[in-house]
Amino acid sequence: MIFLGIESSCDETSVAIISDNILLANLVASQQFHSNYGGVIPELSSRAHLQIISPLLKQALQEANISINQIDVISATAGPGLIGALLVGLSFAKGLSLSLNKPFIPVNHIEGHIFSGFLMDEKPIFPMLNLVVSGGHTLLLLVKSETEIYKLGTTIDDAAGEAFDKVGKMLNLEYPGGPKIQFLANSSSKTELTFPIAKTKNEFDFSFSGLKTSVLRHIQNNFPNQIPDDKKAEIAFAFQEAVTNALISKCEKAIKQFEINSISVVGGVAANQRIKESFIKLGKKYDKKVVIPSPEFCGDNAAMITLRGKQLFEKGFRFSLSENAFPSIHSNHFLRINYEK
């Protein structure tokens, strides 16, 4: 069977095709792609999704070397995300479903991330401890099967990726600052400088707003005018350590408390080398398999949406075309995440 998936929840437009267990195409529209089809378009734009989605599908079909009539199931991200952006991909998928007379599966973007480790050759084993870390989300989950997801904790303020971007801004790095912080941190060796890790009421929750503020105070108090490059690197290093320690310590607590067989860290921040290495070490310590998707599956992509659509389809879930887009993580109905612990 051939599965098509579409992602358009935020900045990225993406189309993927999976045949049985083989990923035939996973295209994420780049700025270059945008300029090929109608000039420079703002990154964040429903119109950009609209202009790009049809040529992107054509290119994906070409890469997969199939015709549109061979597609058996069509999935698209239904939420959470920007409503205008979501509606482009979702409506496009519904239109295809109607015209091809093939089932349509609305997919939760977060669920896409959660199971993105299954896109790798070495797959997670249930029950898995799952950490979703991206620009918009920080969630710690216990995943017992494809349909049993329990939330252990979440951020009570900023997402981990957002903290990276905002500290990047404080260090005068261009948005998004995340990858550049990692680069800077690499040029610093050991440092005395440390930033505090916030305590939270729920032991599995995260908080990064205080860390962000303490980096800001450190900069204001010590470098009111300009930060020397070596100090920038030192701050980046200490900040990255603080985020890594926060993520690791919550996960370690969860490993001790719950029966799990594997750990999977997913989302854009999972591409951070330091975080990756720390989790591999953590896995070794507790003898748990660690699966971190390769970078192309960490950022927003349609491959994970297609895979999740495939899982739901194979589990027998069917949806009507009246399923709507939902902007917020809490306001959806078909999501199998049990948001209570």
Place this chain on the structure above:
Amino acid sequence: MDEFIFEISSEDDTCKAAQFLAKNLKPGDIVLLNGNLGSGKTFFVKEVLKYLNYNDVTSPTFSIVNEYDADIKCYHFDFYRIKNEMELHDIGISDYLADSEAISFIEWAEMFPSIVNNYNYLVQIQLNNEQRMIIIRKYK
């Protein structure tokens, strides 16, 4: 214009200022929040929403807008990573702000002053020499 000034020396004081605003808010209101990075804009909105019986406020920086099913529906915007005004038009900003059944909170609205002409409240969070002050201005 009415002005209300709250001197803040603890989290409790912030809660009081937030409670004051929450009691006055009605559907259709637009609230702008000004203050530097890390001044506590998102925290303030979180506290306001608590009084509207909603406890899951998080930062909208990445998502641009969060929607909350509180006692009154709320939109929580952050213009921080918006690069130009067209992006805001593209996400349908005018439709959100024209929703007479919802309250809109906007962080970093000052980046695009022409987008929000009419607003009901301006919340200014100031931090001078470790002294925090929240100024709430109510417009007629």
